[in-house]
Amino acid sequence: MSKLLYSTSMSLDGFVAGMDQGPDHPLGLRGELLHEWMRSLAVWRRDAGLEGGETNSSTAVYEQDGASVRSIIMGRNMFGGGPGEWDDGWQGWWGDDPPFHMPVFVLTHHPRSPLEMKGGTTFTFVTEGLEAALDGAREAAEGMDVGISGGAGVAKQYLAAGLIDEVGIHLIPAFLGRGVRLFDDPGMAGVTYEQVGVVEGPGVTHLTYRVSR
C-alpha cells in the first residue's frame, strides 16, 4: 500500500526552519544547523559533487530516506517564483535537469500547465488542495510511496489533516529559538504515533514514527 512519507531535521526546541526563510537561507537563519549531520556525510558530499566526509550510522539513514518514494509533493514557496500569478519563465530553482527525477506535484492557488523537465522530473500544478495533490501523486507513484519535500507549512497542513503515514525526525541538539515549529497544532492532542525506529547518529537521533489511527 502506497504511503505518504515526511521526514525532516528538527531542533530540540521543535523548529524545522529558522526565521527569515528565503533564497539565501532556504532553512532560515541558523537553520543550517539542522543539516550539519547530513553535510558531514561522505555519501551526501558525493551526491553534491564534493570529496571527503564521514561514514557512520547516519549514512544508512540518509541512503534509505526516501528510497521508496516515486513521486513528490511540494508547496508553492519551495518551487519558488514569488507569490501570485505565474511568470511562465520561472521553472523552479534547479535548472533544466532538476534533482528529483520523478513526478512532482506543486500545491498552488494559481493554475499552470505541467512542465516536463530533463531527467524524468515533471512539475504538475495542483489548485484543488491537499487531497487532490495526494491523489495525483499516489497515482504517479504506481504503488510505491509519496514523499513531501516541503516546505514546513505544507507538511504541517498534511499532518493536521491526518494524511501522513510515516514521519521521520532527525532530532538535533540545537535550539533555534524562533522560526517554524513543526508540532504546534493543539488539534493534534490525542494523536499518538507508534515509534518504529530509533538510530543514534553522531550529534543526531533519527526517529521514525508510524501514524496510528
Added chain:
Amino acid sequence: MSKLLYSTSMSLDGFVAGMDQGPDHPLGLRGELLHEWMRSLAVWRRDAGLEGGETNSSTAVYEQDGASVRSIIMGRNMFGGGPGEWDDGWQGWWGDDPPFHMPVFVLTHHPRSPLEMKGGTTFTFVTEGLEAALDGAREAAEGMDVGISGGAGVAKQYLAAGLIDEVGIHLIPAFLGRGVRLFDDPGMAGVTYEQVGVVEGPGVTHLTYRVSR
C-alpha cells in the same frame, strides 16, 4: 565534580506537563501519557508496592536515573501548601516519611525554618534564588550530584540560567497540544547540547545531553 541534573518525560510536541496541573492531575490533563513508559515497568511497580509489569531496555534507564543524586531542588508548587505565607502545618504531600531520603531545597519567596522528616529527608526553604539553592544543594550532596525534581517552571529557570549540566529527555510519541513546553525560550538560541546517550525503549526514546558551554 558535582553536576546539576534534570530529567523529564516530554511529548513530541515539547510539553512536559499538560494544562490544569493540580493535586488530582500533578502532570496536568493528559500528562499521565508522559509516564506510561515508567508505570509499565516491573521495577517502578515494585517501588510503588505493586506487582507485575515488564522488564525491557527502559528498566536500566529508570534505575540509573538519579542514581548519583544526593540532594534535590524543587519549586514551591511541587512542595505544595498553596501560595503566599506558609501554613506551618503543611509538611508536603508525602506524609512524615517522604520518598526522597536526602536533603531537599525548596525555592520560595517566603522564609520558613527547615523541616526534618523521617527517613533522612530534610526540607530547607531558600528565599535567595536559584544560585543560593544550588549552592546549598551542592554542599549537601558532598561531591555527588544535585537533581531538580520539578516543577517544570523551576527546571526552565535553571535551564535559562545555564546552570544545568546534564538533561535527560524521555521522548514520548504523543501530543499534548497545550501545557508547559520545556524549550520555549528564544534566549536559548545558540546553545548546543552534546548528545551523549540514546536508548530505544518501547514507546519512548531516552536521550541524554551534556550542556556544552
